[in-house]
Amino acid sequence: MTDKSDPTTTRRGFLKTGLAAGGAMAAGGAANAAGDPLITEVQPWAQELGDGVDATPYGMPIEFESDVVRRNVEWLTADTISSINFTPIHALDGTITPQGCAFERHHSGAIELRKEDYRLMINGLVDTPLIFTYEDLERFPRENHVYFCECAANTGMEWAGAQLNGAQFTHGMIHNMEYTGVSLRTLLEEAGVKPEGKWVYVEGADASSNGRSIPLEKALDDVLVAFKANGEALRKEHGYPVRLVVPGWEGNMWVKWLRRIEVGDQPWESREETSKYTDTLEDGTSRKWTWEMDAKSVVTSPSPQAPITHGKGPLVITGLAWSGRGAITRVDVSVDGGKSWKEARLAAPGQDKAISRFYLDHDWDGSEMLLQSRAIDSTGYVQPTKAQLRDVRGLNSIYHNNCIQTWWVKESGEAENVEVS
Amino acid sequence: ALAGNLGLGRPALPEEVAAWDKDVRPDGLGLPEGSGSVEDGEMVFAEVCASCHGDFAEGVDNWPKLAGGMGTLNHEDPLKTVGSYWPYLSTTWDYVNRSMPFGNAQSLSNDEVYAIVAYILYSNDLVEDDFVLSNETFLDVELPNTGGFIVDDRAETELALFSQEPCMVDCKETVEITMRAAVLDVTPETEPQAAA
Numbered sequence: 001m002t003d004k005s006d007p008t009t010t011r012r013g014f015l016k017t018g019l020a021a022g023g024a025m026a027a028g029g030a031a032n033a034a035g036d037p038l039i040t041e042v043q044p045w046a047q048e049l050g051d052g053v054d055a056t057p058y059g060m061p062i063e064f065e066s067d068v069v070r071r072n073v074e075w076l077t078a079d080t081i082s083s084i085n086f087t088p089i090h091a092l093d094g095t096i097t098p099q100g101c102a103f104e105r106h107h108s109g110a111i112e113l114r115k116e117d118y119r120l121m122i123n124g125l126v127d128t129p130l131i132f133t134y135e136d137l138e139r140f141p142r143e144n145h146v147y148f149c150e151c152a153a154n155t156g157m158e159w160a161g162a163q164l165n166g167a168q169f170t171h172g173m174i175h176n177m178e179y180t181g182v183s184l185r186t187l188l189e190e191a192g193v194k195p196e197g198k199w200v201y202v203e204g205a206d207a208s209s210n211g212r213s214i215p216l217e218k219a220l221d222d223v224l225v226a227f228k229a230n231g232e233a234l235r236k237e238h239g240y241p242v243r244l245v246v247p248g249w250e251g252n253m254w255v256k257w258l259r260r261i262e263v264g265d266q267p268w269e270s271r272e273e274t275s276k277y278t279d280t281l282e283d284g285t286s287r288k289w290t291w292e293m294d295a296k297s298v299v300t301s302p303s304p305q306a307p308i309t310h311g312k313g314p315l316v317i318t319g320l321a322w323s324g325r326g327a328i329t330r331v332d333v334s335v336d337g338g339k340s341w342k343e344a345r346l347a348a349p350g351q352d353k354a355i356s357r358f359y360l361d362h363d364w365d366g367s368e369m370l371l372q373s374r375a376i377d378s379t380g381y382v383q384p385t386k387a388q389l390r391d392v393r394g395l396n397s398i399y400h401n402n403c404i405q406t407w408w409v410k411e412s413g414e415a416e417n418v419e420v421s
Numbered sequence: 422a423l424a425g426n427l428g429l430g431r432p433a434l435p436e437e438v439a440a441w442d443k444d445v446r447p448d449g450l451g452l453p454e455g456s457g458s459v460e461d462g463e464m465v466f467a468e469v470c471a472s473c474h475g476d477f478a479e480g481v482d483n484w485p486k487l488a489g490g491m492g493t494l495n496h497e498d499p500l501k502t503v504g505s506y507w508p509y510l511s512t513t514w515d516y517v518n519r520s521m522p523f524g525n526a527q528s529l530s531n532d533e534v535y536a537i538v539a540y541i542l543y544s545n546d547l548v549e550d551d552f553v554l555s556n557e558t559f560l561d562v563e564l565p566n567t568g569g570f571i572v573d574d575r576a577e578t579e580l581a582l583f584s585q586e587p588c589m590v591d592c593k594e595t596v597e598i599t600m601r602a603a604v605l606d607v608t609p610e611t612e613p614q615a616a617a
Contacts, residue, residue: 073609078483082523108520121433121441129433136429161600165608190427201444207526209519211444260441269447269509271516275501278570284495286506290573294583304602305611332587337596341589370596380584392578396499408598417602421595 060100067091070101071168076157081109082208084151086172089298089320090305094347095176095355096146099235102175105151105251107208110237113257118241120187120225124201124262127192134241137227140182140190145224145247146354148322150174150293152250152277155401158386162406162417166305170405170417171298176322176355179245181226184219187261197263201270202244205259212253213267214246218291222247225258248324248353249291250399252277282394293324295383296402297331297358297375308364308413315364317344319373321356326378328356335362337370337406337420338385350378369409370420386419445515449560452514456555457536459543465533466540469522478502478544488544491565504545508567510559514538 034040061068070085077083087103104110115134123129151173157163164170188200193216200219203211214223224245227234234240239256246253252272267273267289279287299319302308308315317335321328327350332341347357358373375383386403408418445451457465467476473484480486490500499505503513518534520526529537539554542562548554554562602608 067611071609071611073607075607078485108523108526121437122430123433123438123442129438130430131433131437132430139429140427161605162602163605163607165602166611168611169608190429203444207520207524211515211519262442262444264446266446266448268444268515269512270444271512271520274508274512274570275506275516280494280499280501282495284499284569286494286570287573287575288570290575292573292575294575294579304608332589339592339594339596341587341592370598374587376587379580381580382583382585382587384579384583388583392582395497408601418598419600421597421599 065091068101070103071172073164073169082107084153084173086168087175088168088305089172089174089300090167090303092300093318093357095320095357096230097175097177099175099177099230099232099238102177102235102238103151103173104237105173106206106237107210108206111206111257112236113205113240115241118205118259120242120258121260122187122191122263123260124264125194125197126188126263127194130191132187134227137182137225137242140186142180143183143224144178144180145222145245146176146178146351147245147247148174148176148293148353148355149245149251149254150296150322150324152252152290152293152399154251155296155403155405156398158403158405158417159390159395159397159401162419165417167298167300167303167405168305171296171300171320173251174320174322174355177229178231179224179226180228180231181224181242181245184223184225184244184261185221187225188219188263191263193263196265199264199267201260201262201264201268202253202255202258203260204239204255205257210252210255210272211268211270212255212272213270214253215267216263218246218249246291248293250277250293253291277399279393279397279399281397287397290400293322294400294402295321295323295325295328295375295377295381297321297328297373297383298405299333299371299373299407302371302409302413302415303407304415304417307415308409311413312364312366315362317360317362317371319358321350321358321373321375322354323375323377323379323381324353325381327352327354328375329378330376331356331358332374332376333358333360334372334374335369338372338404341374344373352378366411368411369407370418371407371409371415372404374404443515443519445511445518447509447511449511449556452511452556452559453531454556455531455535456553456557457532457534457539458553459536459539459548459550461532462536462538462540462543465529465536469525469529470537473523478541487541491545494566494569502545503541504547504565506566506569507564508570510538510542510562510564513541514559 068091072085118134120132154173203209244255331344344358344360407415478487490505542548
């Protein structure tokens with residue numbers, strides 16, 4: 001049985017000794033003369049009783065997974081209310097993000113809004129301005145879709161160089177969920193959009209309101225007014241009871257605690273689409289309405305928070321890829337900083353505007369690697385290098401950094417966020 | 422008009438629309454009647470804004486600077502404020518009215534919002550100290566960076582460039598590490614994820 005007071009069996013202790021011994025895990029799994037006591041001796045869990053079914057009406061992850069949590073970076077923002085935290089993508093697998101550790105971004109905090117207190121207004125250039133209750137929304141025909149929500153600022157701290165040491169911090173402003181809801185088109189049709197209507201303005205019930213303008217074409221295409229994610233109600237911090245889902249577009253437009261949809265003939269140019277979520281180029285002019293999130297990928301393991309601890313031999317290189325313009329069709333992986341590439345294996349065919357999981361089964365010889373991944377989407381777009389992006393945009397765009405990431409994996413198995421020539 | 426026929430929801434009353442639809446557009450649509458002077462604005466600002474944004478809208482600590490930074494947008498570290506960056510005054514009015522002060526939003530009268538916006542203009546050296554902002558004078562004000570924005574042009578400048586068949590072998594001769602995150606050392610301390 002493992003003893004948690006023994007430093008070699010805690011995570012940190014294990015990692016340190018594991019790295020020092022260059023593969024303690026392999027040794028631990030091997031038989032000694034008398035056999036592995038985890039096998040030859042009867043363990044308590046094989047003899048005594050576990051918890052009853054009434055112990056945990058709604059469960060949390062087992063304590064040994066306590067490092068798989070959201071993290072914030074204090075110096076990034078002036079306070080923790082209008083701020084960001086990060087999904088632990090380095091420790092997850094598959095594609096669906098557990099809601100409890102899916103990143104948060106608020107502008108005036110995560111508010112508590114009961115279904116009974118919830119109202120949704122549609123007004124502006126419509127035949128009949130309408131008010132819906134939460135119950136009303138549940139009576140409209142429903143749809144289910146899996147989409148990624150990526151903050152426009154994901155990887156934004158990396159524009160000027162390699163800064164934060166971990167995939168969670170460099171790429172963790174993202175989650176991918178299965179949403180249930182009503183198409184925005186259905187709700188707009190209920191109110192009746194007038195012919196002059198060209199844009200919709202969407203705002204939340206929180207103090208920041210987070211108002212954004214969306215062209216009517218997108219609003220009538222695939223935008224969803226969602227009330228369930230991954231099978232259950234939205235989490236408070238993700239917009240309970242109702243949020244907007246804007247497939248492929250920057251996370252800021254996924255308005256949470258959605259309270260109002262206004263139809264107009266012009267965009268509103270709100271704070272969140274002028275002061276923020278505009279991308280300054282080298283000459284000082286700025287792009288506005290940069291809605292789509294371009295194809296992007298990252299190796300989640302190995303990575304700085306997920307070093308190699310098992311020594312040479314078989315190594316699973318894995319990561320995530322996604323595109324706001326379509327489905328992921330291919331991911332290439334390089335272990336030599338982009339000198340040569342191998343096509344990775346997609347765990348499942350790419351889905352439109354949703355995250356794909358990729359694997360490259362590698363035989364690691366114990367030497368240094370410069371690990372990179374490169375996503376390709378169904379439009380033929382190939383994820384660019386940071387140098388390619390900087391050539392077009394300069395260093396001050398803040399948002400929309402979809403560059404190829406490099407991890408320097410050292411002989412020890414530790415990994416570091418680096419830039420390469 | 423699109424035709425809906427499920428009959429769900431109920432018509433919104435004018436009072437309800439008025440209570441929630443407070444947005445203001447660059448063309449002035451949505452602006453309520455009212456006015457406020459730079460002088461009034463200085464007093465209101467000192468009372469409800471200056472503890473975070475500074476007496477002269479120059480910002481305290483890490484809180485946003487609302488004034489200054491003129492001509493810095495093409496610099497290495499641009500200072501983006503209402504004066505140096507924001508394209509439309511309507512956005513300032515709308516955002517202050519709806520979402521400020523931080524922690525006590527929607528507590529300002531229309532006249533107070535006009536006054537605060539007038540003071541922000543003054544702090545950016547865009548109006549004289551006797552200026553009065555009202556729904557009638559509002560559209561006379563043009564912010565310096567109104568022309569500084571272009572609509573997303575990635576379709577022209579990037580998509581074709583980044584949609585070429587990628588190199589698979591012998592893509593470059595050498596690879597050098599040029600930057601390391603560990604040198605900066607600004608990442609929060611976390612437990613590394615060991616194989617369990």
